[in-house]
Amino acid sequence: MTVAARRDVFQAIADPTRRNIIGLIAKKPMNLNSIAGEFDISRPAISQHIKILTECGLVIIRQEGRERYCEVQLEPLGAVADWLEPLRELWEHRFGKLDHLLGNMHASYKNKKKKK
Amino acid sequence: MTVAARRDVFQAIADPTRRNIIGLIAKKPMNLNSIAGEFDISRPAISQHIKILTECGLVIIRQEGRERYCEVQLEPLGAVADWLEPLRELWEHRFGKLDHLLGNMHASYKNKKKKK
DNA sequence: ATGTTATGTAAGTATTCGCTTACAAAACTA
DNA sequence: TAGTTTTGTAAGCGAATACTTACATAACAT
Incomplete structure (x- = not known):
């Protein structure tokens, strides 16, 4: 409509x-x-x-x-808020699930790096 | 730089x-x-x-x-969140600060008319 | 060394953006 | 009636966007 x-x-x-x-x-x-x-x-x-x-x-x-x-008529701003929401804990350093995931990946990346 | x-x-x-x-x-x-x-x-x-x-x-x-x-490095998104924040209660119809402001404006308008 | 990979950047292009001025159409006012 | 106000919209223009291809450079592998 x-x-x-x-x-x-x-x-x-x-x-x-x-x-x-x-x-x-x-x-x-x-x-x-x-x-x-x-x-x-x-x-x-x-x-x-x-x-x-x-x-x-x-x-x-x-x-x-x-x-x-x-x-x-601000309802469409909800789309912006929704996109922001899962990213928020990242920049606010409120460590939730996403940060855990990142932490694990960092660890495995470092393990794969070879040392000479 | x-x-x-x-x-x-x-x-x-x-x-x-x-x-x-x-x-x-x-x-x-x-x-x-x-x-x-x-x-x-x-x-x-x-x-x-x-x-x-x-x-x-x-x-x-x-x-x-x-x-x-x-x-x-998502800190700059805080600027977006900050702009969104005072508008949020408007589209979520959770009447908070902004509504209070509007209410006050309305009240003082009424006061001008009714109370002398 | 030679070649391959990962990348930046220049140049070109089609499209969109943000603005202006100019004009036109309604809706009020006298 | 005629004139004013409020607005939309067209046309035009310079600048910015979002791509592309072509080439350049640095790091790696063989």
Whole structure:
């Protein structure tokens, strides 16, 4: 339905302006002109960013007269969180199963190295 | 020379091949040829992806003779997690800090109208 | 030594990105 | 009615992406 993930959410949040837009309207839905007023780029540029964000489901538009209120719909970020989750214990050094696995592999690698 | 060109980690993980590379060598450090063997693109293409990943600090290279073992160094992903964190409760509908903020804003708005 | 392996890097290319200006279509206001 | 506001979208452009092939170099094997 509703424009289901034609666009990759990872690619959508790669742009810093789009991340700023999300941060902005997460606090409060805004119409397009107001959003554009917060940035140094042109209104059509913002419009194009909003389009990308709606195409990946991160923003939904609520039409009110001639204004279009943009509000966040952040469920697609779950895909990012899900990708991050199993990697997290690696960089946080909270040693779980993955670290055990790595430890074992390191050991066997070292054993295979020959000494002369 | 400590990684001159600081690359944006959001941009680095925007590419699905690079995410797959990270997922692959997170389990076990691999040399470049082995990594390339797991993908359908050319070896130089993988080499360029690895370069990007090292430039943003997500991968470090351990040279062993003529081989270069690539292993993950995932701390930079903390920046992604940190950006995600305050938004998370929004899409998970677990009403915490951000909701509190929104609630407060709403409350003060109400106070302006009702209480004189 | 010769040859093979593992790799980096240059050059070229097609595509995408992020932006601009210009224009058009609705929806309000006077 | 006419004019203003809010917005989408097309066209164009420079820069960045993601590849490719071709070649170069260093480490290993024979």
